[in-house]
Amino acid sequence: MMPPTAHDVLAMAGEQVLTAARLRWPGAEVVPGPVMPSVTSYVQLLDVDGRLLYAKVSVCGVSLVSVLRGACGDLATVRARQAAYLVSPGSLMAREAAQLRTLAGPAALATVPLPEYSRGVLFTEPVPGPTLADLMAAEPGRTGELLALVVRDVAEGLARDGVTAAVDRGQIRERGIADTFARKFNGISGLLYLRETGYGDVLDGVVIRLRKARRTRPLPGVRGIVYGDLKPEHAVFPDGGAGRPVYLDPGLMRGHAVADTAKLTSRTVLGLIGLPAAPDAVPMILAGLDSFVRATARRLPAAEREAWLRELVLLALMDTTNILTTYLTAPADLPLSAHAAGVRTRARQVTALLDHATAPLLADADGPALWRLYLTCARKAVSA
Numbered sequence: 001m002m003p004p005t006a007h008d009v010l011a012m013a014g015e016q017v018l019t020a021a022r023l024r025w026p027g028a029e030v031v032p033g034p035v036m037p038s039v040t041s042y043v044q045l046l047d048v049d050g051r052l053l054y055a056k057v058s059v060c061g062v063s064l065v066s067v068l069r070g071a072c073g074d075l076a077t078v079r080a081r082q083a084a085y086l087v088s089p090g091s092l093m094a095r096e097a098a099q100l101r102t103l104a105g106p107a108a109l110a111t112v113p114l115p116e117y118s119r120g121v122l123f124t125e126p127v128p129g130p131t132l133a134d135l136m137a138a139e140p141g142r143t144g145e146l147l148a149l150v151v152r153d154v155a156e157g158l159a160r161d162g163v164t165a166a167v168d169r170g171q172i173r174e175r176g177i178a179d180t181f182a183r184k185f186n187g188i189s190g191l192l193y194l195r196e197t198g199y200g201d202v203l204d205g206v207v208i209r210l211r212k213a214r215r216t217r218p219l220p221g222v223r224g225i226v227y228g229d230l231k232p233e234h235a236v237f238p239d240g241g242a243g244r245p246v247y248l249d250p251g252l253m254r255g256h257a258v259a260d261t262a263k264l265t266s267r268t269v270l271g272l273i274g275l276p277a278a279p280d281a282v283p284m285i286l287a288g289l290d291s292f293v294r295a296t297a298r299r300l301p302a303a304e305r306e307a308w309l310r311e312l313v314l315l316a317l318m319d320t321t322n323i324l325t326t327y328l329t330a331p332a333d334l335p336l337s338a339h340a341a342g343v344r345t346r347a348r349q350v351t352a353l354l355d356h357a358t359a360p361l362l363a364d365a366d367g368p369a370l371w372r373l374y375l376t377c378a379r380k381a382v383s384a
Contacts, residue, residue, distance in 0.1 A: 002070075004067065004078050021055060029049055036054075039326050042059060052126055055121050057122070060081045105166075112125065142288070159224065173228075176253055180319075197325050206355060206358050210314060226256070231264070232264065235248075261296065313371055346381075
C-alpha cells in the first residue's frame with residue numbers, strides 16, 4: 001500500500017472545498033485563492049462574489065502529516081473515508097463550528113465571523129490586524145501584559161453560564177496537549193515514529209521522562225473548560241493591540257486552566273526559535289513571559305503554586321515534543337509555513353532544549369526549579 005501524495009490529498013480537499021462553496025452559494029462566482037501551508041487541516045482562501053473567505057476542511061479527522069504517512073490508507077481509501085467523514089455530525093469541522101458559536105454566544109468572546117458550515121467545510125471571514133505573536137515581536141516590553149490580557153479574557157469567557165453544557169456536547173480533545181502526546185507516543189508505534197524524526201536517540205528519553213513524570217504527580221484541582229489550542233497566532237487584535245482580541249481555531253475541552261498557559265508558553269518559545277525576533281527584543285519577550293508566569297503563580301494559594309509550575313513546564317515540554325515531531329515527519333512535498341520550516345531547520349536546538357529541560361524530571365525537582373531551568377534552556381536554544 002502506497003501512502004497518498006501531498007499533491008493528490010491537497011487536490012482532493014480543494015475539490016471538496018469548491019464543491020461545498022458552489023452548492024452553498026449557487027450562482028456565485030467562486031474563485032479559488034492560495035492554499036495556506038498547514039500540517040493539520042486544509043485551509044484555502046476563496047473569493048465568493050468579491051467576498052473573501054477562508055475555507056477549512058479536515059481530512060479524515062487527523063493531521064495532514066498523518067494522512068500522508070499512510071495512517072488512513074492509500075488514496076482510494078482516503079477518498080472513501082473522507083466522503084463519509086465530511087457528512088459526519090461529529091466531524092472536527094462540525095465541532096469547531098459549534099465551538100465558534102459557543103465562543104460568540106454564552107462565552108461572549110470576540111471570535112472570527114462564521115458565515116457558514118456546509119458539507120464538512122468551515123467558512124470564516126478573515127480578521128485583519130496583528131496577532132499576539134506579532135505584537136510581542138513589535139512591542140516586546142508589553143509581552144507580560146499581553147499574555148495576561150489574553151489568558152484573563154479567555155478564562156472569564158469560558159467560566160460564563162452555558163459554556164460548559166455547550167462544550168460537553170462536542171469537545172475537541174484532538175487539540176489537547178496531553179491527549180495528543182498520549183496518542184502520538186503510545187507503545188511500539190510511538191518508538192518507530194520517533195525514529196522517523198532523525199532525533200530518536202534523544203527524543204526517546206524525552207518522551208519516557210515526560211510520561212513518567214506526569215504519571216507520578218498528576219495535578220490536583222478542578223477541571224473547568226479550557227481553550228485547548230491557545231497559540232499566539234490564534235489571538236488577533238483588530239485594533240492593533242488597543243482592544244479585545246478576536247479568537248481563532250478553538251479546541252474547547254474540559255481541563256485545567258494551566259493547559260492554556262502551557263501552550264502559549266511553548267509556542268512563544270518555539271516562535272522565537274523558528275523565526276527569531278530582533279536580537280534586542282528576544283530578552284524582553286522571555287523576561288515578559290517569565291514575569292507573566294511568576295505573577296500567575298503568585299496569585300495561587302501557596303499549596304498549589306509548586307504543582308502548577310511543575311505542570312506548566314511538563315505540558316509546555318509535551319507540546320513542544322508534539323509539534324516538533326509533526327514538523328520533522330512531514331513529507332518533503334507538503335508545503336510548510338515559515339515558522340514550521342524554521343523550527344525544522346533548528347531542530348537540533350529544540351531537541352537540546354527538550355533533553356536538558358527534562359533531565360531533572362525523575363529526580364523530583366520542584367516546580368520553581370523546573371521553570372527556571374526551562375527558561376534557561378529556552379534562552380540557549382533561541383540564541384544558539
